[in-house]
Amino acid sequence: MNQISDRLAALSPSATLAMSQKSSELKAQGVDVINLSVGEPDFTTPTHIKEAAKKAIDDNFSFYTPVTGYASLRQAICQKLKNENGLEYTPDQIVCSNGAKQSVCNVVLALVNKGDEVIVPAPYWVSYTEMVKLAEGTNVIVKAGIDQNFKITPAQLEAAITPKTKALILCSPSNPTGAVYSAAELKGLAEVIAKHPNMYVIADEIYEHINYIGSHASIAANKEIADRVIIINGVSKGYAMTGWRLGWIAAPLWIAKACSKLQGQYTSAPSSIAQKASEAAYLGDQSCVETMRQAFEKRKKLVVGLVKDIKGFVVNEPDGAFYVFPECKSLFGKKTPAGETIKNADDLAMYLLMEGHVACVSGDAFGDPDCIRMSYATSDEKLVEAFARIKKAVENLK
Ligand code: PMP
Ligand code: GLU
Numbered sequence: 188m189n190q191i192s193d194r195l196a197a198l199s200p201s202a203t204l205a206m207s208q209k210s211s212e213l214k215a216q217g218v219d220v221i222n223l224s225v226g227e228p229d230f231t232t233p234t235h236i237k238e239a240a241k242k243a244i245d246d247n248f249s250f251y252t253p254v255t256g257y258a259s260l261r262q263a264i265c266q267k268l269k270n271e272n273g274l275e276y277t278p279d280q281i282v283c284s285n286g287a288k289q290s291v292c293n294v295v296l297a298l299v300n301k302g303d304e305v306i307v308p309a310p311y312w313v314s315y316t317e318m319v320k321l322a323e324g325t326n327v328i329v330k331a332g333i334d335q336n337f338k339i340t341p342a343q344l345e346a347a348i349t350p351k352t353k354a355l356i357l358c359s360p361s362n363p364t365g366a367v368y369s370a371a372e373l374k375g376l377a378e379v380i381a382k383h384p385n386m387y388v389i390a391d392e393i394y395e396h397i398n399y400i401g402s403h404a405s406i407a408a409n410k411e412i413a414d415r416v417i418i419i420n421g422v423s424k425g426y427a428m429t430g431w432r433l434g435w436i437a438a439p440l441w442i443a444k445a446c447s448k449l450q451g452q453y454t455s456a457p458s459s460i461a462q463k464a465s466e467a468a469y470l471g472d473q474s475c476v477e478t479m480r481q482a483f484e485k486r487k488k489l490v491v492g493l494v495k496d497i498k499g500f501v502v503n504e505p506d507g508a509f510y511v512f513p514e515c516k517s518l519f520g521k522k523t524p525a526g527e528t529i530k531n532a533d534d535l536a537m538y539l540l541m542e543g544h545v546a547c548v549s550g551d552a553f554g555d556p557d558c559i560r561m562s563y564a565t566s567d568e569k570l571v572e573a574f575a576r577i578k579k580a581v582e583n584l585k
Contacts, residue, residue: 194321194323197320198317198320198321199313199317199552201313201314201317202313202548202549202551202552202553203224203225203226203313203548203552204225206224206225206536206540206546206547206548207222207224207225207546209540209546210222210224210540210546213540213544218544219544220540220544220545220546221544221545221546221565221569221572221573221576222546222565223545223546223547223561223562223563223565223573224546224547224548224560224562225562226362226424226508226509226510226562226564227423227424227429227562227564228424228427228429228479228483228509228564229564229565229566230427230479230482231427232426232427232428232431232464233426233427233468233471233475235467235471235472235475236426236428236464236465236467236468236471237464238467239463239464239466239467239471240460240461240463240464240467242463243459243460243463243464244460248459248460248462248463249459250459251455251456251459252456252459252462253456254282254447254450254451254455254456255279255281255282255283255443255446255447255450255456256281256282256283256435256456256457256462257459257462257463257466258278259466260283260462260463260465260466260469261278261279261281261283261435262278263465263466263469263470264276264278264281264283264435264437264469265277265278265280265281265437266469266470267469268418268437271395271403272403272405272407272408273408274405274407274408274418274437276437279440279443280437280438280439280440280443281435281436281437281443282435282436282438282443282446282447282450283433283434283435283456283457283462283465284433284434284435284436284446284450284454284457285432285433285434285454285457285458286421286423286432286433286434286457287391287393287419287420287421287423287434287435288314288434289434289450289454290419290421290434290435290436290446291314291315291318291356291389291391291419292314292318292321293436293446293449293450294389294417294419294436294438294442294446295318295319295321295322295324295354295389296318296321296322296449297442297445297446297449298322298353298354298387298389298442299319299322299323299324299353299354300322300323300324300353301322301323301324302323302324302325302351303322303324303325303351303352303353303354304324304325304326304327304349304351304352304353305319305324305325305326305327305352305353305354305355305356306327306329306344306347306348306352306354306355306356307319307326307327307328307329307355307356307554308328308329308330308331308338308339308355308356308357308358309328309329309330309331309553309554309555310331310337310361310363310364310512310550310553310554310555310558311328311356311358311553311554312358312361312362312363312391312553313552313553315356315358316328316554319356324353325351327347327349327352328554329343329344329347330554330555331343331366332555332557333501333503333512333514333558336366336503337361337364337366337503337512338366338368338372339376340375341375341376341378341379344376344379344380345379348379348383348386352383352385352386353385353386353387354386354387354388354389355376355380355386355387355388355389356389356391357376357388357389357390357391357406358391358393358394359373359390359391359392359394359404359406359507360394360395360397360398360403360505360506360507360508361394361507361508362393362394362508362510363510363512363548363550363553363558363560364503364505364508364510364512365487365503365505365506365507365508365509365510365511365512366503366505366506366507367398367399367400367403367506367507368404368406369400369404370404370408373404373405373406373408373409374409376406377406377409377411377412378411380412380415381409381411381412384415386415387415387416387417387442388406388412388415388416388417389417389419390405390406390407390416390417390418390419391419392405392418392419392420393419393420393421393423393424393434394424394425394507394508394509395420395425396424396425396426396476396479396480397424397425397479397480397483397507397508397509398480398506398507399483399484399487399505399506399507400506400507405418407437414439415439416438417436417437417438417439417442418436418437418438419434419435419436420434420435420436420437421433421434421435422434422464422465422468422469424508425476425479426465426468426475426476427479428461428464428465428468431458431461431464431465432457432458432461433457433458433461433462433464433465483509483563483564485567486509486563486564486567486570487504487505487509487511487563489563489567489570489571490511490561490563490570490574491504491505491511493570493571493574493578494511494513494561494574496574496578497574497577497578497581498581498582499515499517499518499581499584500513500514500515500581501513501514501515501517502514509562509563509564510560510561510562510563511560511561511563512550512553512555512558512559512560512561513558513559513561514557514558515532515535515557515558515559516532516557518535518581518584519531519532519535521584521585522584522585523538523542523583523584524542524583524585529584531549531551531556532549532550532551532556532557532558532559533549533551535549535559536548536549536559538580538584539559539576539577539580542580542583543576543577543579543580544576545573545576545577545580547559547560547561547577548560561573
């Protein structure tokens with residue numbers, strides 16, 4: 188008998204990971220699938236970072252570390268925040284975790300009480316709403332469609348705030364849309380937040396380094412709300428280190444302490460070796476980050492052109508991250524060659540996988556059922572082939 192707790196029964200599995208797994212299963216059966224579903228850089232971790240990890244093993248960094256991470260790593264993160272973002276933090280305000288995913292979840296669990304409202308602009312990354320559910324909070328979805336470049340306005344934020352609002356989860360650069368909030372846009376949101384002293388901002392900046400409009404802006408730069416902002420970041424995306432599992436928060440001290448308490452009972456610190464590798468990432472030569480960013484920018488241009496060439500998709504130009512999120516609702520209602528109706532983006536994603544052998548993720552799990560997400564963190568050759576297959580499959584819909 189299945190006696191799963193109510194808490195977990197209410198939770199949806201990660202749609203991004205589920206689609207990626209489906210694509211791996213088809214591959215294992217010998218199907219030549221191109222996987223545009225999961226969002227992770229295809230680059231390997233830069234050599235100097237790998238060397239630091241090897242050295243850490245030889246130097247016997249094999250013991251439990253402080254729960255929040257080695258002081259040297261937290262110091263390196265503070266240096267990064269100062270140099271790259273102009274923000275002042277002390278190492279006791281940094282908590283390192285097993286990936287930015289755990290960092291977000293720690294903060295949600297540390298802040299949200301049963302019934303508290305958390306404002307989540309849609310489209311959102313699939314895990315935010317599930318984490319809020321885990322904390323027994325209430326998701327308040329604020330929709331920002333393609334017509335407003337997937338960014339919420341201060342007026343929309345203001346309208347969503349109630350006395351129960353505990354937090355806003357803001358992701359910039361955004362997964363899944365690639366939208367990037369400018370410093371001026373963040374200031375507009377900060378002015379609203381300043382009027383509501385009981386709410387916090389969970390600012391997910393994991394795609395900070397994958398930015399095509401110049402510099403990254405953090406909402407934490409707005410002094411009037413800085414003591415209510417929790418920055419989420421990590422090495423997964425910018426340094427091509429998804430498998431190492433190292434994310435972190437920079438937060439007001441009491442929130443950092445709460446996350447440390449939670450993590451101390453739950454997972455302890457992240458891996459000692461991943462920590463030493465991440466320290467090398469932050470302290471070492473940063474040219475690898477720029478090299479990868481340029482490659483993503485080149486692919487973005489390629490992919491936007493390829494998507495625009497497919498009738499039925501409407502795409503905006505992403506300013507960061509490595510996803511395109513075209514609107515595909517004009518294809519709903521069409522029939523596949525097998526006579527099945529494409530009712531929604533879930534059906535379209537399944538059709539593209541089974542007929543075109545390209546794995547994408549339906550926009551449904553991201554809170555925008557009119558769209559579909561494709562990751563372009565793969566080689567030019569694969570992208571060209573993938574979009575040729577998608578085009579053919581879409582043209583076969585009648
Ligand atoms: N936030 C966003 C927006 C992401 O796309 C991801 C990617 N999984 C994460 C957080 C988590 O990153 P990590 O791999 O470091 O857990
Ligand atoms: N963030 C990536 C994505 O959205 C990785 C998968 C995940 O952790 O959800 O595809």
